[in-house]
Amino acid sequence: MRVADVMTRNVVSVTPQATLSQAIDAMVRAHISGLPVIAEDGRLAGILSEGDLLRRPELGTEKPRASWFSALFKAGHLAQAYAQTHGRRVDDIMTRDVVIVDQNERIEEAVLLMEQHGIKRLPVVEDGRVIGLLSRADLVRVLAEFLRQPYEEQPVGxxxxxxxxxxxxxxxxxxxxxxxxxxxxxxxxxxxxxxxxxxxxxxxxxxxxxxxxxxxxxxxxxxxxxxxxxxxxxxxxxxxxxxx
Incomplete structure (x- = not known):
């Protein structure tokens, strides 16, 4: 079985310039936990998932303030982390280093990618453009279809x-x-x-x-x-x- 046989083709997405509230509203309406971020030219810019939203001052879950020693030697890293936890635009929050998969890849390889990177979804990309999304939910849906199928009715000795x-x-x-x-x-x-x-x-x-x-x-x-x-x-x- 190939990725193209299982993936979702009608992909819910947002643009990098969308506000965080717009992206969250789209996720809630579609009952999904993450979505690709697609630029105006149709190319994949990143992905936004629930994991990107865990550390927020609005929730009181941001990480403790760094010590002066860390601030002295890791100022750039800390500034980047601050922008990600306090930003209100998708391109401030999204994960830019995205693991992708080809539609002709075997399902076994796609699952291996998910396990290796600890992720729940893989954008399916062709020529830099998103043509689908493979998620754990897609795999569970297909599994359910197989399990609902009865065994062959012909007698077995x-x-x-x-x-x-x-x-x-x-x-x-x-x-x-x-x-x-x-x-x-x-x-x-x-x-x-x-x-x-x-x-x-x-x-x-x-x-x-x-x-x-x-x-x-x-x-x-x-x-x-x-x-x-x-x-x-x-x-x-x-x-x-x-x-x-």
């Missing part, structure tokens, strides 16, 4: 279910595939064997539940403490009840 679960277990480095046994009868998966970490239990159950054709999962896995060999847990079914 027990052997195919067993093979699919086993293949997924073997593909996961954390999964003790060799110590887990499985049986499938009419779509009901019976898990047995041993795990050495209780966190593996939920992950193994999710693998089984996400496999097309599975009706329910019975968890008979034993959690064995690796240092002592003591069994620390009892079995449950996928709906949280004890098997009969």
């Amino acid at each position: 027990d052997n195919a279910i067993l093979a699919a679960i086993q293949a997924e277990l073997e593909a996961q480095p954390w999964a003790p595939a060799g110590s887990i046994r499985m049986e499938v009868h009419n779509g009901v998966v019976e898990l047995s064997g041993a795990i050495t970490d209780e966190n593996q239990r939920n992950a193994v159950r999710i693998i089984a539940e996400n496999t097309p054709g599975v009706q329910s999962v019975r968890d008979n896995l034993l959690w064995i403490e690796p240092m002592t060999g003591i069994v620390l847990t009892s079995s449950e079914t996928s709906d949280g009840t004890k098997p009969t």
